[in-house]
Amino acid sequence: MFQNTLTEYETGKWVKLWLLDSSVTFLNHGSFGACPKAVLSGQQRLREQLEQEPLRFFGREWEKLLDEARRKLAEFVGADAENLVFVPNATTGVNSVLRSLVFHPEDEILTTNHEYNACRNALDFVASRTGARVVVAKIPFPLESSEQILSAVIERVSPKTRLALLDHVTSQTGLIFPIQQLVKQLQQRGVDTLVDGAHALGMQHLNLSEIGATYYTGNCHKWLCAPKGAAFLYVQPHKQLEIRPLTISHGANSPRTDKSRFQLEFDWMGTDDPTAYMCVPEAIAFMGSLLPGGWSELRQRNHQLALQARQLLCEALNVSVPCPDEMIGSMAVVPMPTVLESRNFMSLHDELFDRFGIQVQVVPWQEKPKLLVRVSAQIYNTLEQYEYLGKALKELILKNVN
Structure with missing residues (x-):
């Protein structure tokens, strides 16, 4: 399993290559991407x-x-x-x-x-x-x-x-x-x-x-x-x-x-x-120059980070992993617990953003589980960001239970 061995300096080094808002926990590279400063x-x-x-x-x-x-x-x-x-x-x-x-x-x-x-x-x-x-x-x-x-x-x-x-x-x-x-x-x-x-x-x-x-x-x-x-x-x-x-x-x-x-x-x-x-x-x-192993290493790192993020979130929410590891790349979907199924997907997205400053994709699904959260893993992301998402979701679960 991939281990998050990046130092605080290295983590900051990567995110500084983008224009991303430092006040937002950005876990949704998959929707529209994010273009590095050098390419812009x-x-x-x-x-x-x-x-x-x-x-x-x-x-x-x-x-x-x-x-x-x-x-x-x-x-x-x-x-x-x-x-x-x-x-x-x-x-x-x-x-x-x-x-x-x-x-x-x-x-x-x-x-x-x-x-x-x-x-x-x-x-x-x-x-x-x-x-x-x-x-x-x-x-x-x-x-x-x-x-x-x-x-x-x-x-x-x-x-x-x-x-x-x-x-x-x-x-x-x-x-x-x-x-x-x-x-x-x-x-x-x-x-x-x-x-x-x-x-x-x-x-x-x-x-x-x-x-x-x-x-x-x-x-x-x-x-x-x-x-x-x-x-x-x-x-x-x-x-x-x-x-x-x-x-x-x-x-x-x-x-x-x-x-x-x-x-x-x-x-x-x-x-x-x-x-x-x-x-x-x-x-x-540019993207191929970020790691010594080029694109191959970048893809593998993002894949392993997505796997680790998914495992972390599934354990935090007490839900099962929905598909084999080899079927995901740099994005991973986590089913939401039953207590959140009645939530509108946009209202859940907006609450995560407005209350916690987390930008993540919330997906309505046709059958159980009715709601999915899709996280992305790009080189500027860290495990701590997914841990923060897990804590935010657990807080919303407690709020809905009570």
Whole structure:
């Protein structure tokens, strides 16, 4: 088990690299990430470069910077740069694929009950317009093994299944799905896969070529710690002609032949601030420089800290661990005791923040346990912060009992 051996100096050293409010116990890196000062400074330099001469920037400098950022990201995620485009967020990536594909009333689109709400809304929207049917694989939580995920998904495949929209790491429950196995088994049944990897980049070692998904989208602003507004969409070459951006612009009729229409269309969707994309290499380099073992050590440290935080909270609240250790990454979910089940999730979140200064994700769940608390573990977090959360939750439990 990971031991918290960081000295007070080292703990302070890490948190000082971010702009985080020192009055807040910030245990929710997973929702929107947090961008280090050094990366934000790099973005500001790029913004100044843009504003000093906007025409020169967009006419001569922009594309080279974007291509270099794409090349660095492609190396990091194990993909060919030709198969990647930047998008503002993973939700846009999911929408771009779903709204490009042509579905028919006889088609089924498979997803799970753990799917992120925004992406499920996109799925329902497309289904309502095309007549396709959304089929939901019900994955239990708590659960005992990843086999329960595999069997739940594969059992809902039918001859009508056209596409499966699956999380790599779930937002609500923090589970790492056995995505490579799922993709392989679905491919064997003739089903394309759209993977919502919003949380995976920077939390998990990614090799998109090995995963083999037809489509994969992920955020750079979460665990990679790039600025907000940076994400990517990966599309296998034989599907790229079908996938169009949500905004049709100059790339749709570009006469250029040096790039695919896929990249020409997604790279320019109107005037915007592209500096978040261009900072991705700086985020990769900066986060990879924090520990001697680079990204591998950082991911392992955050994983072990999440495990230790989960164990600490489960013991404090007298609840059972809801899934095996290997099924979580840098986020861990703890079921709330029965006495708190009647609480509205937002009111519990707000009380933890307003009364205790704790920023943590409170998640409503469909079945017992009705409430979950999801903690994140980033290098700037400490065990003492999770101990403080445990004490705060125990105080709220006593308050509800009395």
